[in-house]
Amino acid sequence: xxxxxxxxxxxxxxxxxxxxxxxxxxxxxxxxxxxxxxxxxxxxxxxxxxxxxxxxxxxxxxxxxxxxxxxxxxxxxxxxxxxxxxxxxxxxxxxxxxxxxxxxxxxxxxxxxxxxxxxxxxxxxxxxxxxxxxxxxxxxxxxxxxxxxxxxxxxxxxxxxxxxxxxxxxxxxxxxxxxxxxxxxxxxxxxxxxxxxxxxxxxxxxxxxxxxxxxxxxxxxxxxxxxxxxxxxxxxxxxxxxxxxxxxxxxxxxxxxxxxxxxxxxxxxxxxxxxxxxxxxxxxxxxxxxxxxxxxxxxxxxxxxxxxxxxxxxxxxxxxxxxxxxxxxxxxxxxxxxxxxxxxxxxxxxxxxxxxx
Amino acid sequence: xxxxxxxxxxxxxxxxxxxxxxxxxxxxxxxxxxxxxxxxxxxxxxxxxxxxxxxxxxxxxxxxxxxxxxxxxxxxxxxxxxxxxxxxxxxxxxxxxxxxxxxxxxxxxxxxxxxxxxxxxxxxxxxxxxxxxxxxxxxxxxxxxxxxxxxxxxxxxxxxxxxxxxxxxxxxxxxxxxxxxxxxxxxxxxxxxxxxxxxxxxxxxxxxxxxxxxxxxxxxxxxxxxxxxxxxxxxxxxxxxxxxxxxxxxxxxxxxxxxxxxxxxxxxxxxxxxxxxxxxxxxxxxxxxxxxxxxxxxxxxxxxxxxxxxxxxxxxxxxxxxxxxxxxxxxxxxxxxxxxxxxxxxxxxxxxxxxxx
Numbered sequence: 030x031x032x033x034x035x036x037x038x039x040x041x042x043x044x045x046x047x048x049x050x051x052x053x054x055x056x057x058x059x060x061x062x063x064x065x066x067x068x069x070x071x072x073x074x075x076x077x078x079x080x081x082x083x084x085x086x087x088x089x090x091x092x093x094x095x096x097x098x099x100x101x102x103x104x105x106x107x108x109x110x111x112x113x114x115x116x117x118x119x120x121x122x123x124x125x126x127x128x129x130x131x132x133x134x135x136x137x138x139x140x141x142x143x144x145x146x147x148x149x150x151x152x153x154x155x156x157x158x159x160x161x162x163x164x165x166x167x168x169x170x171x172x173x174x175x176x177x178x179x180x181x182x183x184x185x186x187x188x189x190x191x192x193x194x195x196x197x198x199x200x201x202x203x204x205x206x207x208x209x210x211x212x213x214x215x216x217x218x219x220x221x222x223x224x225x226x227x228x229x230x231x232x233x234x235x236x237x238x239x240x241x242x243x244x245x246x247x248x249x250x251x252x253x254x255x256x257x258x259x260x261x262x263x264x265x266x267x268x269x270x271x272x273x274x275x276x277x278x279x280x281x282x283x284x285x286x287x288x289x290x291x292x293x294x295x296x297x298x299x300x301x302x303x304x305x306x307x308x309x310x311x312x313x314x315x316x317x318x319x320x321x322x323x324x325x326x327x328x329x330x331x332x333x334x335x336x337x338x339x340x341x342x343x344x345x346x347x348x349x350x351x352x353x354x355x356x357x358x359x360x361x362x363x364x365x366x367x368x369x370x371x372x373x374x375x376x377x378x379x380x381x382x383x384x385x386x
Numbered sequence: 387x388x389x390x391x392x393x394x395x396x397x398x399x400x401x402x403x404x405x406x407x408x409x410x411x412x413x414x415x416x417x418x419x420x421x422x423x424x425x426x427x428x429x430x431x432x433x434x435x436x437x438x439x440x441x442x443x444x445x446x447x448x449x450x451x452x453x454x455x456x457x458x459x460x461x462x463x464x465x466x467x468x469x470x471x472x473x474x475x476x477x478x479x480x481x482x483x484x485x486x487x488x489x490x491x492x493x494x495x496x497x498x499x500x501x502x503x504x505x506x507x508x509x510x511x512x513x514x515x516x517x518x519x520x521x522x523x524x525x526x527x528x529x530x531x532x533x534x535x536x537x538x539x540x541x542x543x544x545x546x547x548x549x550x551x552x553x554x555x556x557x558x559x560x561x562x563x564x565x566x567x568x569x570x571x572x573x574x575x576x577x578x579x580x581x582x583x584x585x586x587x588x589x590x591x592x593x594x595x596x597x598x599x600x601x602x603x604x605x606x607x608x609x610x611x612x613x614x615x616x617x618x619x620x621x622x623x624x625x626x627x628x629x630x631x632x633x634x635x636x637x638x639x640x641x642x643x644x645x646x647x648x649x650x651x652x653x654x655x656x657x658x659x660x661x662x663x664x665x666x667x668x669x670x671x672x673x674x675x676x677x678x679x680x681x682x683x684x685x686x687x688x689x690x691x692x693x694x695x696x697x698x699x700x701x702x703x704x705x706x707x708x709x710x711x712x713x714x715x716x717x718x719x720x721x722x723x724x725x726x727x728x729x730x731x732x733x734x735x736x737x738x739x740x741x742x743x
Contacts, residue, residue: 087673087674088586090713091586106674106691107693126485129483129486130502130504145486190558190561193558195555197554197555198554201550201554201555201572202548202551204591206572212415214425214564228445229448230448231425316442316443317444337464354444356447
């Protein structure tokens with residue numbers, strides 16, 4: 030990984046210099062990790078003088094151990110971490126996304142101007158390098174194993190929460206960590222019966238009954254990198270309605286995957302999926318976009334949805350996840366995490382055949 | 387809970403009106419939950435016309451089901467959720483914390499000014515009402531049970547990750563969810579041997595050996611509300627060095643708890659702990675503040691640390707968690723989540739006697 034950190038730093042400095050800026054202030058934890066290998070709070074200052082990480086006294090030794098070629102600077106207790114920055118920063122700096130009041134406070138106390146431009150950071154992060162792809166591949170393999178595991182756990186009478194408990198426990202055992210989607214309570218969706226009709230259902234105490242649809246969405250982190258996979262099973266025999274919806278979603282997903290390639294417009298991938306679904310008359314039940322980038326965050330650019338005209342690039346890693354949701358009845362979603370090359374290379378690979386458990 | 391939501395809305399509207407503002411725009415997921423009972427992404431608009439939640443089409447039915455007296459408004463696919471706001475907002479609005487570029491984008495597209503004032507929201511949230519205290523109490527009891535559970539899991543040869551896997555699985559089984567501290571990979575710390583000397587150690591594959599210190603920090607959410615508890619065990623017989631450090635931290639924590647009461651200055655609680663530790667000559671090894679507020683977030687106001695002169699109020703719920711960290715050797719931390727009244731009422735209550743496992 031070490032040479033990757035240096036390449037990434039060089040690249041962001043060049044981008045800053047193109048804007049006439051020669052210092053970069055990084056405060057997003059994912060970006061600090063991207064440039065240093067240290068996962069933790071603080072401010073990272075990048076310039077031609079090297080990388081300096083300003084963090085709390087309590088993180089000093091961990092930051093020194095985990096960060097690559099980075100000077101770790103910690104203030105005394107009770108002194109804001111940012112105050113140490115003052116000796117090093119000047120004028121205008123390129124910065125990543127930052128809460129509004131924090132930006133105001135920093136600009137005042139440090140007497141600088143922050144040119145906040147998250148797009149520059151995402152434009153780099155969305156094109157994964159070899160190290161990142163290999164971690165995403167590993168994350169995906171582990172999530173595949175979780176699906177294998179989950180088929181052994183799902184049975185009549187077990188509750189959604191019991192399934193979640195076992196799957197999350199197994200995930201951590203396998204070496205996966207629990208990333209955050211702050212709109213969710215848990216790092217997985219286990220949605221049974223009518224709950225599966227909520228695209229973002231919350232895990233609850235409902236017990237599975239024969240005939241239930243079971244929609245599972247697992248998103249976990251491996252050494253920082255998140256993979257995201259959804260499968261929908263049925264407990265017992267599939268009804269004709271379910272089979273019809275399942276086959277439609279599967280066909281949409283497979284057609285969507287075929288449309289994924291470097292140079293394709295994101296909205297065109299979306300419309301391929303949407304077209305398959307519309308041909309069955311189900312268009313009103315596909316209530317979200319087709320996919321999103323994954324990497325250090327569960328959701329990051331590019332977005333694959335209606336009106337997203339941006340082009341997919343070689344090295345993007347995105348999800349393709351059409352779904353159908355029939356309120357009060359059931360939902361189906363099938364999702365893979367894929368690498369964008371001349372065509373889509375699926376990193377997640379659990380079977381998509383209809384599984385009756 | 388229902389009357390709580392209305393009281394909270396009334397209160398924030400009064401605060402807005404004191405500033406001459408009659409609309410409040412809420413975008414933090416914790417604040418949306420605080421005012422509606424719905425946990426999910428979107429924008430909540432509060433005014434004397436009632437509560438309106440603008441969210442994605444995919445969240446429509448879940449938001450309708452989970453939010454209290456709230457009109458749910460969803461745009462068509464591919465249209466930004468915020469665009470629907472335009473018909474309802476005007477002039478200046480009170481807003482909670484918001485990423486800088488999002489604020490800029492909203493102000494431009496909605497032709498409004500956002501008066502971003504997170505302190506107003508935190509000033510409300512830091513004083514917990516009865517409903518909140520009861521959830522925090524329940525969260526704390528469940529975390530106590532996890533400590534009981536963990537004593538059965540910790541033994542020679544088991545790895546930190548295996549312990550984490552079992553504890554997190556059990557937590558989810560008990561009804562706890564995994565909140566997010568975005569600087570951490572997992573919702574718990576399991577730090578053994580020299581790893582325990584990192585205050586924010588990351589779970590790793592190290593296997594426990596006889597004589598290891600095992601520092602455990604569990605923070606989980608129950609129906610939205612987070613409790614936070616740390617205990618430090620020893621595998622085998624405590625050395626004199628460990629016993630000395632343990633007793634010092636325990637004494638500091640107990641003295642700190644005695645100093646917690648409505649009207650006390652936060653920094654005075656901190657200095658009570660720091661004094662006990664300094665008397666033993668250990669001051670340089672206590673490298674963080676004494677505590678923090680907990681609630682819908684793991685870390686929220688008030689902060690109990692050096693230079694924090696603010697007063698604790700009745701109804702605050704805070705942690706008291708002094709620690710000692712000897713680099714390369716071991717660390718000890720003892721933490722409880724406590725309610726602030728005429729004195730501190732511990733919500734977490736697992737034994738603090740030195741446990742040799």
